[in-house]
Amino acid sequence: MAFDPLNLKQASSAFEQSLNRVIDERVAPLVDRSIHQVSNELSEVIRQAGEQVDRNIALLSDEIHSQRSMTKDDIRELIDYSTAQIGAAIDQRILAIKHETSTLINEKVDLLKCELEDAAVNSRKTMYANVAISIGAAVLMALVGLAYKKISMGELNLLNVFRVTLLSCATFTFVLSMLKFIQRWRSMKRVKKGVATVAIGYLGILRPNGATGLLVLSVCLMAGWAWLYLGKIWF
Template sequence: MGFDPLNLKDASVQFEQSMGRVIDERLAPLFDRSINHVSQELSSVIQEAGAQVDRNIALLSDEIHNQRSMTKDDIRSLIDYATLQLGSALDQRITTIKQETSELINQKVELLKSELNDAAALSRKTMLSNVLISIFAALFMAGIGLVYKQVSSGDLSLLSLFRVSLMSCATFTFVLSMLKFIQRWRNMNQSKKGVATIAIGYFGILKPNGAGVLLALSVCLVATCVAAYHFL
C-alpha cells in the first residue's frame, strides 16, 4: 500500500477534532469546577478573616471604652491593691531574712560559746597541771636553796626555809606563766586573738591556757614573800 498524503492530513484533522471534543467535554468542565471551588474557598477565608478582624476591632473598642470609663475610685482601688500586694511581699521577704539572720547568729553564738567553754575546760586542766609542776619545782628549788644556805652560813632556820621556798615558787610560777602566755598568744591566729580579747569580759580574766591564773598566783606569792621579809 503506497503513502497517501491526503489520508495523513485527514487523520490529523480527525485527531485535532477529537482532542478538541475531549477538551471541551472533559477538561473544560473540570477546570471550571476547580476554579469555582477555589474561588469559593478563597471567598470563605476572606469572609472569615474579615469577621475575625471585625470582632477584634469591636473587642479593642470595648476595652478602650472601659478604660476611658474608669473612675478615680477605680484607679485608687487598683493602686491600693498593688500597694498591698507589694507590701505583703516585702513583709514576707523581710520576715524570712530576719529568721535566716537570727538562725545564723544563734548558730555562731552557740559555736563561740562551745569554743569558749572548751577553752575554759582546757585552761582549768592546764592550770592544775601547771600548779602541780610549780609546786614540785618550787620544792626542788627550795631544797637547792636550803643546801646553799646551809653550806654558806652553817645554820638552818624554819623562817629561812619558808622564805626560800616561797620565793622559789613565786619565781618559777611567774616565769612559767609568762612563757605559757607568750607561747599561746603567738600560736593564735587573728580570729582567735579577737576571741581571746572578747573573752576578757566573758571570763573576767584573760586565761590563755591557764597563764593568767599562774600570773596572779605568782604575784600573790611574791607579795607574801615580801611581807614575810619585812614583818617576820
C-alpha cells in the first residue's frame, strides 16, 4: 500500500473550510455586534446631549425671566458655555466607547487566534495520524505478504509463529499488569498502603486499575502456550 499524498490535500481543504466557517460564524457576527453596540452608544449619547441642551435652555429661560437685566452678550456666553460643556461630555463618551470597543475587539481577535491555532494544531495532528496509519498499514501488509509467501513455500511453520505470538502477548500483558499494579500502589496514600499491606493475601489487592483482568489474561495465554508446547513434545 503506497502513501497517497491526497491525505495532505484533504487535510488542507478541511483546515481551509474550518477557517472559513470560523470567520463566518465568529468574525462577521463580532463586527456586526460591535457596530451595533457603537451605534446604540452614540444614539444614547446624542439623546443625553439633547436632554442636556433642553435643560440648559430651560434654565437659561428661567434666568432670563428672573433677571431682566441680562444682555444679549450674557445670553451668548451662557449658550457658548453650555455648548462647550456638552461637546466635552460627548467627546469623553466617544473616547470611552472607542476604548471599550477596541478592547472588546482585541479580546475577541485574540480568542479567535487561539482557536485558529488550535484548529491548525488539530489539523496537523490529523495529517500526521493519517500518514502514520498509511505507513503502518503498508508495513503491515508487506509483513503479512512476506509471511504468507514463506508459509506457502514451506519455509515457515505456522504453529511456531502462533506459539511465539501467544508467548509474546502473554509476556506483554503480564508486564503491563505489573506496571499498572506498581503505578496504582505508588499513587496510594500512606493509610491506603497500610490497609493494602494487611490485605496482601487477598486477591482484591490486584483489582485496582484493571490489573486483575490483565493478570488473568496473561495466565491464560501462558497456559495456552504451555499446552501447545507440551503437546508438541508429548505427541
